[in-house]
Amino acid sequence: xxxxxxxxxxxxxxxxxxxxxxxxxxxxxxxxxxxxxxxxxxxxxxxxxxxxxxxxxxxxxxxxxxxxxxxxxxxxxxxxxxxxxxxxxxxxxxxxxxxxxxxxxxxxxxxxxxxxxxxxxxxxxxxxxxxxxxxxxxxxxxxxxxxxxxxxxxxxxxxxxxxxxxxxxxxxxxxxxxxxxxxxxxxxxxxxxxxxxxxxxxxxxxxxxxxxxxxxxxxxxxxxxxxxxxxxxxxxxxxxxxxxxxxxxxxxxxxxxxxxxxxxxxxxxx
Ligand SMILES: C[S@@+](CC[C@H](N)C(=O)[O-])C[C@H]1O[C@@H](n2cnc3c(N)ncnc32)[C@H](O)[C@@H]1O
Numbered sequence: 001x002x003x004x005x006x007x008x009x010x011x012x013x014x015x016x017x018x019x020x021x022x023x024x025x026x027x028x029x030x031x032x033x034x035x036x037x038x039x040x041x042x043x044x045x046x047x048x049x050x051x052x053x054x055x056x057x058x059x060x061x062x063x064x065x066x067x068x069x070x071x072x073x074x075x076x077x078x079x080x081x082x083x084x085x086x087x088x089x090x091x092x093x094x095x096x097x098x099x100x101x102x103x104x105x106x107x108x109x110x111x112x113x114x115x116x117x118x119x120x121x122x123x124x125x126x127x128x129x130x131x132x133x134x135x136x137x138x139x140x141x142x143x144x145x146x147x148x149x150x151x152x153x154x155x156x157x158x159x160x161x162x163x164x165x166x167x168x169x170x171x172x173x174x175x176x177x178x179x180x181x182x183x184x185x186x187x188x189x190x191x192x193x194x195x196x197x198x199x200x201x202x203x204x205x206x207x208x209x210x211x212x213x214x215x216x217x218x219x220x221x222x223x224x225x226x227x228x229x230x231x232x233x234x235x236x237x238x239x240x241x242x243x244x245x246x247x248x249x250x251x252x253x254x255x256x257x258x259x260x261x262x263x264x265x266x267x268x269x270x
Pocket of ligand 1: 018019020074110141197214215216
């Protein structure tokens, strides 16, 4: 059983290192960590937390992120964003990148891959026959190595891929068992998966045309969220589009982005 002071230690570690506010998640933290500690033979939570804190790159630090992040996602989630991509964001981005044919899209909390794979299919659909002459690879990042491994394998249950149009299922997935489908290489090759902590300085050399940052800032305190959005603004092309979760909101006085419609923002066009 995790004590109050152990819980506070975990809350402060997760907030300091990953921006995640777990202060109201006592049951979730207890449930997930108590299981983990028992399975891995720790005598106490303090013994485990000492290992986590003293070795930031170690297995224990990786495990606590894998255990305490919430990774719920699904194909075609908030599909109005993909309609907006087709109709508005991609025509703009295609015109903007016409000289280089280098379209840069970042999915900043990609979880188990459903979101960036959906984006890649939207892109291939939009570009059609022209696609082979463009670089439209989607950078998909997350802090959890567990979900990134899942995403890179690209294996999903039959019911997971159900929301996809049938032509996409046929074109981009192969059945590998009675219940499972796997993304084909033609789709996998459109993604680059990397571990990245959104609290770290953004290391990108080139600016993005489109950023998806959906359903992750709900875990961050308000101040952290607005600071992150400002940093993202700086790594976007003028005119670039930012998508956040449809149940999320930003304080317009605290950001430079222009409001386009609920959950869609745009950097001032240069
Ligand atoms: C609920 S999922 C959202 C997935 C997807 N964007 C969607 O909308 O369906 C939130 C993801 O954010 C990731 N995450 C949380 N804190 C993070 C951080 N500091 N840096 C990067 N990813 C983080 C979690 O690991 C999790 O996979």
